[in-house]
Amino acid sequence: MELALNTATVKRQWNLAQAIEGCARHGIRGIDPWRDQVADLGLKKAVSLIRRHGLTVTGLCRGGFFTAPNWRDENLRAVEEAHELGAQCLVLVVGGLVPGSKDLFASRERVKEGIAAVLPEAIKAGVPLAIEPLHPMLAADRACINTLEQALDLCDLLGEGVGVAVDVYHVWWDPKLEQQIKRAGKRILAYHVCDWLVPTRDLLNDRGMMGDGVIDLPLIRSWVEAAGYAGFQEVEIFSELDWWRRDPDEVLRTCKERVSQI
Amino acid sequence: MELALNTATVKRQWNLAQAIEGCARHGIRGIDPWRDQVADLGLKKAVSLIRRHGLTVTGLCRGGFFTAPNWRDENLRAVEEAHELGAQCLVLVVGGLVPGSKDLFASRERVKEGIAAVLPEAIKAGVPLAIEPLHPMLAADRACINTLEQALDLCDLLGEGVGVAVDVYHVWWDPKLEQQIKRAGKRILAYHVCDWLVPTRDLLNDRGMMGDGVIDLPLIRSWVEAAGYAGFQEVEIFSELDWWRRDPDEVLRTCKERVSQI
Secondary structure, three states: OOOOEHHHHHOOHHHHHHHHHHHHHHOOOOOOOHHHHHHHOHHHHHHHHHHHHOOEEEEEEEEEOOOOOOOOHHHHHHHHHHHOOOOOOEEEEEEEOOOOOOOOHHHHHHHHHHHHHHHHHHHOOOOOEEOOOOHHOOOOOEOOOHHHHHHHHHHHHHHHHHHHEHHHHHHOOOOHHHHHHHHHHHHEEEEEEEOOOOOOOOOOOEEEEEOOOOOHHHHHHHHHOOOOOOOOOOOOOOOEEEEEEEEOHHHHHHHHHHHHOO | OOEEEEEOOOOOOOOHHHHHHHHHHHOEEEEOOEEEHHHHOOEEEHHHHHHHOOEEEEEEEEEEEEOOHHHHHHHHHHHHHHHHHOOEEEEEEEEEOOOOOOOHHHHHHHHHHHHHHHHHHHHHHHOEEEOOOOOOOOOOOOOHHHHHHHHHHHHHHHOEEEEEEEEHHHHHHOHHHHHHHHHHHEEEEEEOOOOOOOOOOOOEEEOOOOOOOOOOHHHHHHHHHOOOOOOOEEEEOOOOOOOHHOHHHHHHHHHHHHHOOO
């Protein structure tokens, strides 16, 4: 699998232009930018700079948050941007509980309806939607889709145009992971890697560099490949206390080194 | 459901004797002590003080950690203590990854074998073993059994003498929770309550008081009751930043008040 950089990995150090040039400099041929960074640079400039360097856009982060009031406009805009960028998918972080509610069922229904509402435009734009199940510790405030099984059940209901983003950080613990990756098959639209640190000091921003934690990355990678996924493996590390404080060129060098070992 | 106190809720403020007396003073008729506190007080004294106050011992915390070297002796001792205390179950926190390993499968096999090895003694002693699925964020270092479905699959394999402890904190997010509570039926040996705070500032010790978080406690309770559980609801709150800093009598009053509302 070729390496891609999710720009969140160096977001404290670099803006999008710097991240694109960093990828080019380090021979990293895939990139997954975040929408706020695209907006800061300007969509047209982002498209042109990414093309100039011949990078594959492995995804756009992110659509989703269907439990927020402005979900429809935001997601239609995200689809449009993903189309302009030629992104291989739009990653959906679906949103947690409806604010003020404790009703997980209602939130999950809202997510289903939200994706269904956006899907026709996504299909028209040629942008596959990648539902990313997030770790259960993020169920309340980030995403109420928390297992690959649940995400695939939703894909089954929604039909063509929808798949999953498998991020090892969110799913590594799941006793049904092998089974569900097999079930996912060609619906795996993106594969994200990092590592689970012990101890983990923060629920959001304490992810580890591949090899520094406890995730059996070669094993999960073998399942993903056996399922027929032939895309990039994309490094996405949120790390307030470590990698966001380092020289970003060192971060990219380390990503390349570590990925070559898994 | 009657209220029980898991003594971890006031462990910074009170030793076991104080917790027993606190329960009696507040009219709380169930208690689940931790083994280190029982050891500090002395097993015989603990038994006699609990009997004197007529408390039901809803469980003993905890056995498990089958991935640690001394698992057999520790668990046999725990069974013996649970028997002496007349505990309704021995709660098993099964242990995470085998130290130094990334092999979740091997760890889960070790857990299965460990429980199977201890089970005959537990049955002889009349002590049901309650497998507690722990939140996936604790998979690496505390328990590699992380969903109720997985715990029940294990119960199915192990047969008589084994059930589950359902703690809302660990399972509230699970899309299959209703289904699996129904499946569990009479195998629910303990029911623990607290709440999930948003934001959660620590993976271990930032649990909320019932009502302060996002868990739909009346809903989960209704499922547990429908499954045939007729035991106590036991409050277990680890709270470094809040409840462990408060007057323990205030903590117990608050537990009573809040439980009456869910």
